[in-house]
Amino acid sequence: MKFLSNKYLLFIIRIVIAFIFIYAGAEKISNPDDFALSISNYRLLPISLLNFFAITLPWIEIISGILLLLGISVKENSAIILTMLSVFTIAIIISLFRGLSIDCGCFGKGTQIGLLKLGENLLMITGSFLLMFFGSDYFGLKQKN
Amino acid sequence: MKLDYKKIFAIVFTSVLVSFVYNDFNPKGLKLIRDERVLNWGSDSLTTFPIINSFKVDSNLIVNKPKIDSAKTEIKKDVVELFKEPKAIKIDFAYKLFKQGVKFIDARPVEEFTEGHIKGAVNIPFYGSENYENILNKISKDVILVTYCSGEDCDLSILLGDELFNKGYKKVYVFFGGWNDWLSKGYPTGKK
Numbered sequence: 001m002k003f004l005s006n007k008y009l010l011f012i013i014r015i016v017i018a019f020i021f022i023y024a025g026a027e028k029i030s031n032p033d034d035f036a037l038s039i040s041n042y043r044l045l046p047i048s049l050l051n052f053f054a055i056t057l058p059w060i061e062i063i064s065g066i067l068l069l070l071g072i073s074v075k076e077n078s079a080i081i082l083t084m085l086s087v088f089t090i091a092i093i094i095s096l097f098r099g100l101s102i103d104c105g106c107f108g109k110g111t112q113i114g115l116l117k118l119g120e121n122l123l124m125i126t127g128s129f130l131l132m133f134f135g136s137d138y139f140g141l142k143q144k145n
Numbered sequence: 146m147k148l149d150y151k152k153i154f155a156i157v158f159t160s161v162l163v164s165f166v167y168n169d170f171n172p173k174g175l176k177l178i179r180d181e182r183v184l185n186w187g188s189d190s191l192t193t194f195p196i197i198n199s200f201k202v203d204s205n206l207i208v209n210k211p212k213i214d215s216a217k218t219e220i221k222k223d224v225v226e227l228f229k230e231p232k233a234i235k236i237d238f239a240y241k242l243f244k245q246g247v248k249f250i251d252a253r254p255v256e257e258f259t260e261g262h263i264k265g266a267v268n269i270p271f272y273g274s275e276n277y278e279n280i281l282n283k284i285s286k287d288v289i290l291v292t293y294c295s296g297e298d299c300d301l302s303i304l305l306g307d308e309l310f311n312k313g314y315k316k317v318y319v320f321f322g323g324w325n326d327w328l329s330k331g332y333p334t335g336k337k
Contacts, residue, residue, distance in 0.1 A: 029167070032174065036179065048178050050179045056161045058164070059163050060160040063159065073156070076149055080156060080157065
């Protein structure tokens with residue numbers, strides 16, 4: 001437990017997850033229609049809702065990523081990221097059960113869903129859960145003295 | 146662990162607001178509500194079928210009137226250009242294509258396909274396994290394909306039609322009436 005709450009470990013997790021989300025969000029923002037198509041590939045949402053999520057999700061990723069990077073409201077942003085990761089992971093699991101071999105849509109084009117993707121997501125879920133639980137103010141704008 | 150839910154709401158709300166503003170100014174921006182897929186109707190009779198049309202035009206344009214075979218090759222190219230997306234067709238035209246030996250693709254789930262399907266149709270369930278690459282590998286990208294599902298209310302045939310079209314099949318028809326229309330007309334069926 002002490003190792004998991006180590007401030008340096010939490011700091012590294014914070015920076016890694018923040019950069020991943022900023023990058024993922026930026027990729028999607030650059031090509032919103034591609035991202036809408038990626039969401040449609042999962043065949044989970046009605047067509048009319050695709051664009052709404054394609055427009056808003058990347059910005060939630062970027063803004064919570066930036067805030068996480070700066071160490072602002074780390075627990076709250078980790079909770080947002082944890083929720084998103086959980087939804088994405090459930091969508092991937094459903095698609096894998098359906099036998100779909102589709103593009104993940106995680107970082108723009110080119111990443112297929114699969115067990116590797118699932119593993120990556122579970123690692124990030126663990127990381128963001130730790131951040132949500134313990135917080136991380138090391139090297140952040142709101143560092144406590 | 147204590148979470149400030151107001152902060153969470155504020156972050157999400159601000160992000161959504163920023164996304165709307167950005168989307169509004171972005172030249173690549175999307176419409177907030179995506180339009181449902183609108184089907185483009187193909188010709189209903191063989192006399193106005195694109196192949197025939199382009200054939201007529203082509204043979205008039207060609208001065209030396211070469212053999213039909215070479216003209217047909219030209220036609221193939223034309224048809225590829227004519228299809229910008231899958232086209233919807235009704236029962237009569239679907240039956241004409243069936244009689245010509247055109248391949249029918251059943252987009253319904255395996256169980257429904259097993260109960261009964263258009264004779265000679267291949268099953269590629271849209272919401273099922275995507276392990277149909279083997280089936281597709283055997284089908285040339287130049288052939289005409291007709292997708293169908295249960296009837297007018299289902300959209301599996303449209304979704305599959307779009308997917309096949311994106312995979313490179315440029316002559317895809319969506320049989321709008323589907324299995325119900327086929328059955329009511331008493332056309333040939335098969336069971337598996």
